[in-house]
Amino acid sequence: MSFDQLSSLEAGQRRDGNSGGFSDDPDFQRLSQQLNSKLFKLQSNISSLGRDISRLGTSKDNARVRERVHELLEESRDMFKEVGEGVKKVQAWEDVTPTQRYTQQKLFREFQSSFSEFQSLQRQALEKQKASVSAARAAAEDPEGAAHGHSESLEQQQQQELSRLAVQDEVDFQEALIIEREEEIRNIEQGVGDLNVLFTQVAEMVGQQGEQLDTIADNVENVRVDTRGADYELRSAARYQKNARSKACCLLLVLAVILTIVLLAIFLG
Structure with missing residues (x-):
């Protein structure tokens, strides 16, 4: 489905x-x-x-x-x-x-x-x-x-100190x-x-949610199959009832003929 x-x-x-x-x-x-x-x-x-x-x-x-x-x-x-x-x-x-x-x-x-x-x-x-x-x-x-190496003057020492501070x-x-x-x-x-x-x-x-959807689909498919089976059974039952009614009608007709013959025999006798 x-x-x-x-x-x-x-x-x-x-x-x-x-x-x-x-x-x-x-x-x-x-x-x-x-x-x-x-x-x-x-x-x-x-x-x-x-x-x-x-x-x-x-x-x-x-x-x-x-x-x-x-x-x-x-x-x-x-x-x-x-x-x-x-x-x-x-x-x-x-x-x-x-x-x-x-x-x-x-x-x-x-x-x-x-x-x-x-x-x-x-x-x-x-x-x-x-x-x-x-x-x-x-x-x-x-x-x-x-x-790099030792300083030789105060000016160089100051420059190196400033450089060290900058690096730090x-x-x-x-x-x-x-x-x-x-x-x-x-x-x-x-x-x-x-x-x-x-x-x-x-x-x-x-x-x-997907699993639930699959489960619903399976259930729907099962219902569809069951419905087909039920429809087949109903059709079979309807045919059986139709045949049963036909047989009952024939039987009633035969009984009516027999009853008529019996009654005629009684009256004519």
Whole structure:
């Protein structure tokens, strides 16, 4: 049985179970519209995030770009959690109409597509942050500007001291940069893990819905087979009753003839 046939049957059952026709649940529609709006916003975030991540590690890399990446990652993670919970609620909706069933599937497909794209961007950001930390560590370990040999004059000593201080400032800056980016790496890794758990939960619910749909289809097919069997039995019973009535009529006719003969014999005798 096709999905369209199954949906038609389900719709018919709901119409029979509920007086009158049916209409989509306003709460379901409202939730679906909210999720669609958030998914649209997420797509916009993903586009911006992709552009900014592509600049990391290039000549266009700067503090503002990294700040935007951080903000977009945080905002998008929170939105994905909200959308994921909403999709779970939509998937768990009871007594859905065929239109609502289509909406359930459409929302999950869009959520899945956006989620995969976002997770890919998070992994790219993670790789670039790790590469940046490695480069910062290498810079911190290079004593650029350390003194070379003994100073022969006070002026030279002062210049070397200023150079040493400048190098120390650079080392401190690199260490602070390393700490900041390592924290961002931990945040990204945590975000990837949390969203993977959420997506797994949503996917499991969708899988269960599919299994339920298969079970309904099997039940409908069994009902169809049973109905055919019952129809065959009813036709057989109808033929049997027809034959029985024909035989009864013949028997009554024979009895009537015999009774007539008997009566005539009595009267004539």
